[in-house]
Amino acid sequence: MAALLELQSSSKRFGGLLANRDVSLTIEAGEIVGLIGPNGAGKTTLFNCITGYMHPDAGRILFDGTDVTQARPERICRLGVARTWQVVRAFGRMTALDNVVCGALQRTARVAEARSRAVELLEFTGLGGRSDVPAATLTLADKKRLEIARALATRPKLLLLDEAMSGLTPIESADAVTLVRRIHDELGMTICVVEHVMEVVMPLSHRVVVLDYGVKIADGSPQAVVRDEQVIRAYLGERRAAR
Amino acid sequence: MPGPAPSRITWITSVARLALVVGALVAIGYPIPLQLQGYTYYQTVGFLVLVNAMLGVGWNVIGGWAGQFDFGPQVFFGVGAYTAAVLFVKLGVEAWLGLLAAVVVAAVMCALLTYPLTRLRGHYFAISTVAIWMIAQPIGATWEYIGGSQGLFIPVKPRGGVVDSALSLQFSGPTKAMGYYYAALALFAVTLALMAVVERSKLGYYFRAIRDDQEAAEGIGIDSRLYKVIARSITAAVFAAAGVLYAFWALSVFPEQVLELNWSTLPIMATVVGGIGRLWGPVLGAVILIPISQIMSTTLGTGPLAGRGIDLIVYGLIIVVIAAFRPTGLLSLPWARWFRAGRPATA
Numbered sequence: 161m162a163a164l165l166e167l168q169s170s171s172k173r174f175g176g177l178l179a180n181r182d183v184s185l186t187i188e189a190g191e192i193v194g195l196i197g198p199n200g201a202g203k204t205t206l207f208n209c210i211t212g213y214m215h216p217d218a219g220r221i222l223f224d225g226t227d228v229t230q231a232r233p234e235r236i237c238r239l240g241v242a243r244t245w246q247v248v249r250a251f252g253r254m255t256a257l258d259n260v261v262c263g264a265l266q267r268t269a270r271v272a273e274a275r276s277r278a279v280e281l282l283e284f285t286g287l288g289g290r291s292d293v294p295a296a297t298l299t300l301a302d303k304k305r306l307e308i309a310r311a312l313a314t315r316p317k318l319l320l321l322d323e324a325m326s327g328l329t330p331i332e333s334a335d336a337v338t339l340v341r342r343i344h345d346e347l348g349m350t351i352c353v354v355e356h357v358m359e360v361v362m363p364l365s366h367r368v369v370v371l372d373y374g375v376k377i378a379d380g381s382p383q384a385v386v387r388d389e390q391v392i393r394a395y396l397g398e399r400r401a402a403r
Numbered sequence: 404m405p406g407p408a409p410s411r412i413t414w415i416t417s418v419a420r421l422a423l424v425v426g427a428l429v430a431i432g433y434p435i436p437l438q439l440q441g442y443t444y445y446q447t448v449g450f451l452v453l454v455n456a457m458l459g460v461g462w463n464v465i466g467g468w469a470g471q472f473d474f475g476p477q478v479f480f481g482v483g484a485y486t487a488a489v490l491f492v493k494l495g496v497e498a499w500l501g502l503l504a505a506v507v508v509a510a511v512m513c514a515l516l517t518y519p520l521t522r523l524r525g526h527y528f529a530i531s532t533v534a535i536w537m538i539a540q541p542i543g544a545t546w547e548y549i550g551g552s553q554g555l556f557i558p559v560k561p562r563g564g565v566v567d568s569a570l571s572l573q574f575s576g577p578t579k580a581m582g583y584y585y586a587a588l589a590l591f592a593v594t595l596a597l598m599a600v601v602e603r604s605k606l607g608y609y610f611r612a613i614r615d616d617q618e619a620a621e622g623i624g625i626d627s628r629l630y631k632v633i634a635r636s637i638t639a640a641v642f643a644a645a646g647v648l649y650a651f652w653a654l655s656v657f658p659e660q661v662l663e664l665n666w667s668t669l670p671i672m673a674t675v676v677g678g679i680g681r682l683w684g685p686v687l688g689a690v691i692l693i694p695i696s697q698i699m700s701t702t703l704g705t706g707p708l709a710g711r712g713i714d715l716i717v718y719g720l721i722i723v724v725i726a727a728f729r730p731t732g733l734l735s736l737p738w739a740r741w742f743r744a745g746r747p748a749t750a
Binding site: 211213232233234237238242243245249250251252253254258261262263265266269271274307310311313314 | 603604605608612614626
């Protein structure tokens with residue numbers, strides 16, 4: 161069976177900086193894949209290429225058998241990829257409910273139907289009590305949940321979470337991990353999480369992909385990846401790796 | 404003691420409903436005492452309030468909901484006025500049919516002109532809308548077919564009675580001001596009702612999503628360029644309809660009149676003063692601002708301060724005060740709380 165998402169030697173250059181170099185990876189339906197790497201490793205660039213906000217300079221991206229290398233973000237969303245943002249992008253002047261309604265309208269033109277779907281998703285993400293609050297006034301943790309609810313409302317096949325846990329307190333972060341698990345287990349969603357905090361990704365992911373300076377340096381089970389010499393070098397430096 | 408939230412919400416809606424009914428009755432009854440006393444000038448002020456309110460409600464779609472600063476919608480006021488005038492003068496097409504044609508022509512023309520502009524964002528988009536208006540002016544002034552700078556004169560055809568006048572949008576004689584007032588009221592009401600539908604539809608949600616965060620909107624599958632074009636075309640359609648009404652009231656269409664900057668600045672100011680992004684904001688703004696400019700220019704305009712532009716100064720001051728202290732507009736003030744404070748505690 162073909163993979164849900166397949167990157168074939170995707171490269172992206174910003175002037176003299178090679179943000180992604182020949183990155184190849186696959187995500188199978190039903191997986192939770194962790195995409196990790198130190199700051200500036202090219203994780204968000206990779207996300208931007210997958211979701212159509214940027215286009216790779218070389219290589220191909222296939223989603224569900226369709227070539228989406230040059231596709232626009234709205235088309236990729238319609239094909240079934242939804243994302244959240246490292247720096248939250250809620251629709252600040254709209255209520256939490258209306259934010260999610262906008263997502264749900266992707267699959268129905270009827271506002272009433274979109275509303276009932278949005279109410280369900282706000283309950284699911286634990287924002288049921290906040291539905292009439294302007295999104296700008298939510299806490300960071302709630303905004304991140306709202307982005308997840310809005311993304312889920314578009315009925316994606318693949319959910320890409322860009323640092324859904326960064327900037328949160330340990331308790332909020334634990335709640336976010338629980339939510340991601342529930343999205344996988346109860347909704348059967350395929351998920352890719354970007355994170356630079358190892359402790360969050362390792363227990364959550366079935367498989368971990370490591371980027372460093374734009375290059376994929378490891379791809380495997382969390383247990384295998386943490387013992388990988390190159391990964392240790394990237395995270396902890398040469399001396400630790402030599403021991 | 405504040406009551407529980409649900410009862411407060413129903414109470415607010417009932418106040419809003421009462422205001423709506425009273426407002427509608429005032430709007431309908433307004434010209435009648437004036438007609439009996441022969442003050443047709445104030446009916447014309449009412450006409451201009453309604454035209455500007457209608458334009459403001461239309462501009463709110465692109466400027467308030469979609470959040471794109473469009474300073475060139477008056478182009479489509481002109482396009483509408485000219486389309487209906489050409490059809491009437493050259494082909495004998497009656498006004499209401501001409502109005503339909505004008506709306507379609509303006510919306511299509513706006514879509515074609517706006518699509519390339521949607522590559523631009525923020526100030527650059529705003530400047531490009533002004534640029535299109537600047538290009539439209541010399542075209543209007545030099546195109547022979549539409550009369551160049553002389554424009555077109557719309558002849559008054561003899562009409563038999565009120566019904567015939569209403570059906571042809573041609574009122575004359577002592578009831579002219581009243582006739583156009585009611586025509587404006589009808590067009591305004593239709594515009595407001597249609598925009599209320601747009602606001603609650605998928606379009607309304609998508610427009611506001613693009614305004615709040617274009618990238619995030621694209622990420623949930625919204626084609627931002629397409630929906631900006633739709634928003635501006637709706638605005639253009641409203642401006643075109645108002646342009647037709649104005650042309651038949653003025654009995655003429657010429658570039659300096661229908662392509663005038665005021666056809667965008669007054670509605671935009673009315674929207675900002677009343678409450679940008681709120682359906683009724685432009686209506687409140689127009690009711691406040693238009694009479695001020697009209698009445699002040701006639702009273703001060705003939706008094707000792709005549710010709711000094713005092714009316715414009717006062718007008719500008721009001722806008723500065725509102726922009727400084729309540730940039731989200733008068734409708735955004737905590738009316739519900741104030742109304743509640745003045746109400747005996749029953750709950």
